[in-house]
Amino acid sequence: MKKNLVLYFSVYGTAKKVAEEIGRQTDADVVEIIPAVPYDSNRDHYSALARLAKKEHDEDQRPAIKNEIVIDGYENIFIGYPMWWYTFPMILYTLFDRYDFSGKTIIPFNTHMGSGDGGTYSTIQKLEPDAKVLQGLPIEMNDAETGASTAVKNWLKSLNL
Ligand SMILES: Cc1cc2nc3c(=O)[nH]c(=O)nc-3n(C[C@H](O)[C@H](O)[C@H](O)COP(=O)(O)O)c2cc1C
Known part of the structure; x- marks a missing residue:
């Protein structure tokens, strides 16, 4: 089994490319x-x-996740998403409600059009206090379209996994 897992949510495909x-x-x-x-x-x-x-956000909804996700056995879990209304899409709350990341290393990344990570990396640490959350990588949507391989490479190097 591999020790790294990349989990992502993406609608327009850019977080998927990253x-x-x-x-x-x-x-x-x-x-x-x-x-x-x-x-x-x-x-x-x-x-x-x-x-x-916006409606999902204002109503504090928890949109359901269709697939069963297995996180057991992985040490490092990258979690990626687009910035929506200055935070992460509400389905990320569903993920953190449903799965316990205690003892895991979470490495966030996100795509955006100017908001950076919007404070979401700290939110993840608050939602998962017993996980170790490493420095994430925010990528502008245009840069993400191509996968941002150099930015990803430099970031991974800095993480020293
Ligand atoms: C509903 C919605 C809300 C968004 N809100 C923000 C925002 O608050 N800040 C920002 O920088 N970009 C915002 N964006 C731009 C997205 O972050 C950008 O389109 C993202 O790269 C798309 O990721 P994806 O291709 O993986 O779906 C928003 C996009 C959508 C669709």
């Missing part, structure tokens, strides 16, 4: 967090997705 790049560079298993109700990935429908995401 996840796959991290997977290649760390020889990790790469697993998507799949929502039970799919989000519309057509970028022309951005306004509708923005409204839905």
